[in-house]
Amino acid sequence: DTEVTQTPKHLVMGMTNKKSLKCEQHMGHRAMYWYKQKAKKPPELMFVYSYEKLSINESVPSRFSPECPNSSLLNLHLHALQPEDSALYLCASSPFPTNQPQHFGDGTRLSIL
Amino acid sequence: DAKTTQPNSMESNEEEPVHLPCNHSTISGTDYIHWYRQLPSQGPEYVIHGLTSNVNNRMASLAIAEDRKSSTLILHRATLRDAAVYYCILRDTSGSRLTFGEGTQLTVNP
Numbered sequence: 744d745t746e747v748t749q750t751p752k753h754l755v756m757g758m759t760n761k762k763s764l765k766c767e768q769h770m771g772h773r774a775m776y777w778y779k780q781k782a783k784k785p786p787e788l789m790f791v792y793s794y795e796k797l798s799i800n801e802s803v804p805s806r807f808s809p810e811c812p813n814s815s816l817l818n819l820h821l822h823a824l825q826p827e828d829s830a831l832y833l834c835a836s837s838p839f840p841t842n843q844p845q846h847f848g849d850g851t852r853l854s855i856l
Numbered sequence: 857d858a859k860t861t862q863p864n865s866m867e868s869n870e871e872e873p874v875h876l877p878c879n880h881s882t883i884s885g886t887d888y889i890h891w892y893r894q895l896p897s898q899g900p901e902y903v904i905h906g907l908t909s910n911v912n913n914r915m916a917s918l919a920i921a922e923d924r925k926s927s928t929l930i931l932h933r934a935t936l937r938d939a940a941v942y943y944c945i946l947r948d949t950s951g952s953r954l955t956f957g958e959g960t961q962l963t964v965n966p
Contacts, residue, residue, distance in 0.1 A: 774952060785957060785958060786956050799952065833899050842947055842948070
């Protein structure tokens, strides 16, 4: 059982669609993260939110738009994605945005048609 | 972040100990050594971390070389559920990034 909940588990969308990925944690963690993982590759960091503010953007294309409405919720808004954006998108949280273990969700598997 | 080197794959038998090595020759004094694992169809899972001294928890033990240029994750009795990709990651004291390397695919034979 994971304490970080991601929805939906699977998403198929066309290149012109707009969709959102959702991540929720109720552990009181103040740092939240988005990672992208291609098949048979390690996860790659996309964004870090620290105390509900964006602190790191790893040069992610603007078709990915993160949002942190409150300390428990993290969204990733998707628009005009490309087929190469098909991947597993992982959300994680940690008590604070420093050297603390991160708790991961099981991800949303995204397919772009 | 400093780089780590791990074998691509390792095999073990069920109920036997497993020693997963990691080399990190460019580690700095403020880098912690973290281990995560990723089971099939799941997100990564934190296993253990340490700075200088050996560490134990309910999942595993971490043995850190005296010069800190290498470390070993020890699973005391492997089970089939331990089959996963194991990632060794260096993380600065103040760092919020986790930079994953390629990891070691552990296969556990019944």
